[in-house]
Amino acid sequence: MAADAKRPDGGRTPLVxxxxxxxxxxxxxxxxxxxxxxxxxxxxxxLGPSGCGKTTLLRMIGGFTEPSGGTIAIDGxxxxxxxxxxxxxxxxxxxxxxxxxxTVRQNIGYGLRLAxxxxxxxxxxxxxxxxxxxxxxLAERRPDALSGGQAQRVALARALVMEPRVLLLDxxxxxxxxxxxxxxxxxxxxxxxxxxxxxxxxxxDQGEAMxxxxxxAVMEAGSxxxxxxxxxIYRQPKTRFVxxxxxxxxxxxxxxxxxxVTLGAGAGFAEAGxxxxxxxxxxxxxxxxxxxxxxxIRLDGRLEDVxxxxxxxxxxxxxxxxxxxxxxxxxxxxQAVGERVAVGWRxxxxxxxxxx
Amino acid sequence: xxxxAAAVFAVLFVAPFAFxxxxxxxxxxxxxxxxxxxxxxxxxxxxxxxxxxxxxxxxGFAIATLTTALAFAFAYVIRFKAGRHGNALLVVTLVTxxxxxxxxxxxxxxxxxxxxxxxxxxxxxxxxxxxLTIFIYNPGAVVVTLTHFLLPLAVLPIYGSLRxxxxxxxxxxxxxxxxxxxxxxxxxxxxxxxxxxxxxxFCFLIAAGDYVTPRYVGGPYTSMIGNxxxxxxxxxxxxxxxxxxxxxMLGACLACVAVxxxxxxxxxxx
Ligand SMILES: Nc1ncnc2c1ncn2[C@@H]1O[C@H](COP(=O)(O)OP(=O)(O)OP(=O)(O)O)[C@@H](O)[C@H]1O
Ligand SMILES: [Mg+2]
Numbered sequence: 001m002a003a004d005a006k007r008p009d010g011g012r013t014p015l016v017x018x019x020x021x022x023x024x025x026x027x028x029x030x031x032x033x034x035x036x037x038x039x040x041x042x043x044x045x046x047l048g049p050s051g052c053g054k055t056t057l058l059r060m061i062g063g064f065t066e067p068s069g070g071t072i073a074i075d076g077x078x079x080x081x082x083x084x085x086x087x088x089x090x091x092x093x094x095x096x097x098x099x100x101x102x103t104v105r106q107n108i109g110y111g112l113r114l115a116x117x118x119x120x121x122x123x124x125x126x127x128x129x130x131x132x133x134x135x136x137x138l139a140e141r142r143p144d145a146l147s148g149g150q151a152q153r154v155a156l157a158r159a160l161v162m163e164p165r166v167l168l169l170d171x172x173x174x175x176x177x178x179x180x181x182x183x184x185x186x187x188x189x190x191x192x193x194x195x196x197x198x199x200x201x202x203x204x205d206q207g208e209a210m211x212x213x214x215x216x217a218v219m220e221a222g223s224x225x226x227x228x229x230x231x232x233i234y235r236q237p238k239t240r241f242v243x244x245x246x247x248x249x250x251x252x253x254x255x256x257x258x259x260x261v262t263l264g265a266g267a268g269f270a271e272a273g274x275x276x277x278x279x280x281x282x283x284x285x286x287x288x289x290x291x292x293x294x295x296x297i298r299l300d301g302r303l304e305d306v307x308x309x310x311x312x313x314x315x316x317x318x319x320x321x322x323x324x325x326x327x328x329x330x331x332x333x334x335q336a337v338g339e340r341v342a343v344g345w346r347x348x349x350x351x352x353x354x355x356x
Numbered sequence: 357x358x359x360x361a362a363a364v365f366a367v368l369f370v371a372p373f374a375f376x377x378x379x380x381x382x383x384x385x386x387x388x389x390x391x392x393x394x395x396x397x398x399x400x401x402x403x404x405x406x407x408x409x410x411x412x413x414x415x416g417f418a419i420a421t422l423t424t425a426l427a428f429a430f431a432y433v434i435r436f437k438a439g440r441h442g443n444a445l446l447v448v449t450l451v452t453x454x455x456x457x458x459x460x461x462x463x464x465x466x467x468x469x470x471x472x473x474x475x476x477x478x479x480x481x482x483x484x485x486x487x488l489t490i491f492i493y494n495p496g497a498v499v500v501t502l503t504h505f506l507l508p509l510a511v512l513p514i515y516g517s518l519r520x521x522x523x524x525x526x527x528x529x530x531x532x533x534x535x536x537x538x539x540x541x542x543x544x545x546x547x548x549x550x551x552x553x554x555x556x557x558f559c560f561l562i563a564a565g566d567y568v569t570p571r572y573v574g575g576p577y578t579s580m581i582g583n584x585x586x587x588x589x590x591x592x593x594x595x596x597x598x599x600x601x602x603x604x605m606l607g608a609c610l611a612c613v614a615v616x617x618x619x620x621x622x623x624x625x626x
């Protein structure tokens with residue numbers, strides 16, 4: 001998890017300000033009016049399922065897609081109507097978009113050439129950035145002679161060398177295999193630490209968002225449903241969607257009447273709020289089998305499945321209500337599949353969200 | 357697998373070519389071919405036919421340049437600007453190929469001739485009092501006719517290579533600060549250079565080798581080297597001279613194409 005989970009602003013103005021930003025493609029609303037602040041130094045993740053509008057949002061920030069409404073300000077300057085060539089942003093495209101007719105070195109140096117950076121300085125900066133992303137030995141290769149991971153680094157270097165105020169990355173690691181992805185995540189973190197820029201990246205992989213970002217905006221169907229630090233989003237999901245999208249979560253249906261919540265599975269507790277259906281969300285690692293006295297919520301069921309996963313064991317319990325609860329526990333207790341068991345958790349470990 | 361292909365290739369392409377090449381060093385006596393080894397035929401070509409040879413190269417160059425430029429504009433619009441109408445445009449372009457070669461020549465005769473559509477229109481509009489004769493029977497008419505004929509053939513390879521240019525590379529260039537003109541010069545053009553070169557070479561070779569178009573719309577003073585070569589083979593029955601002229605023209609054409617290629621290659625980024 002990123003070290004800096006707290007807001008790095010301290011009252012400063014945001015580097016990127018999105019206000020009422022929206023985009024429709026004909027009848028399809030890809031991004032609903034949305035406000036978002038991104039601060040200098042942030043490693044910011046736009047997280048959401050496929051088709052929720054992440055790419056569209058990122059492309060609007062980069063200037064590739066014209067918004068249907070709203071404004072984008074970077075560094076206090078309204079850039080809504082500016083093309084990508086006039087914005088202080090650079091993009092790492094999902095498909096890399098390397099120039100096939102140029103060598104790696106020419107690809108990386110192209111932006112500096114356009115900016116009329118003197119030859120000697122240009123060469124130095126290209127050299128340094130190639131060292132940073134560890135592709136120095138590929139300098140004379142053409143893009144078609146690169147592996148996916150290498151092409152990805154070249155694309156990253158080509159954007160980074162411009163020293164953009166905001167670096168935009170669209171699913172930068174999606175095409176890589178698991179091992180390479182982990183390695184590149186570490187490199188991205190190292191690079192972000194080393195150069196200290198502002199990164200905004202799109203991903204549908206919650207693990208990647210949690211592992212890289214210090215701020216996460218969770219998107220659902222074109223809207224930003226929650227924004228915050230990784231821990232906040234994990235611990236205090238605002239909606240059922242967020243809770244189930246970020247990590248594994250047990251969601252139990254209940255009903256609130258006059259400040260008392262009664263779960264369909266049996267247990268009840270007092271918690272003030274509007275009457276109606278509610279859901280209780282609790283993480284598998286917060287649920288105990290055979291809970292001790294400190295567990296305010298207790299439910300009975302039957303142990304259905306036990307899987308040993310190394311660091312922890314995963315228990316699947318079917319409650320008497322028919323609902324399922326998954327438990328992650330470090331120490332394998334003696335229960336056998338088919339036995340009656342009790343599960344429970346502390347009140348402060350659960351989240352109550354309105355609706356089902 | 358390779359052997360049959362090589363055999364077909366040898367019979368269809370290499371053998372006739374090699375035969376003509378050998379013949380170009382022979383002589384003709386009393387309408388009979390006599391094996392020999394003389395460079396006289398080549399010497400004759402340069403002394404007697406230098407002017408039409410140079411003229412042919414020049415007009416071929418003009419036609420190829422014009423056609424390639426127009427075809428590029430057309431293919432560019434189809435690829436980048438026409439959106440989903442692009443395919444319809446492409447089909448229309450290709451359908452004109454079915455018209456055939458002679459049909460196009462006669463079409464232009466009817467348009468450019470003294471009694472043609474163009475003159476009728478000018479007369480009807482009262483812009484001229486007598487039909488103009490400047491439209492046809494000159495090199496310009498040959499250029500117009502051949503350009504029209506070659507255009508779809510040139511659009512194809514250029515469009516093919518433009519399709520290989522991914523949109524994302526254009527966006528990446530803009531992202532790095534390139535204005536539209538720079539995107540075109542630095543990213544689009546270099547990526548489609550093979551297609552452009554192919555189209556140019558193709559147009560040049562066909563235009564320079566043509567002898568039908570000049571005969572129909574070129575008038576008596578627009579004879580291209582092909583017309584003279586045809587004459588050597590058919591009227592004079594002087595195969596060795598005809599062959600020597602054909603190979604000289606081929607050499608000149610390849611040299612022109614090579615020079616053009618080198619010039620185009622300067623567009624590459626450093
Ligand atoms: N050019 C376009 N024309 C029409 N609809 C589009 C266009 N681009 C995106 N959309 C639609 O907008 C919605 C959001 O698309 P977007 O590409 O932003 O999703 P995404 O979150 O990036 O998804 P993924 O994770 O699959 O890349 C989708 O419903 C998509 O079909
Ligand atoms: Mg996307």
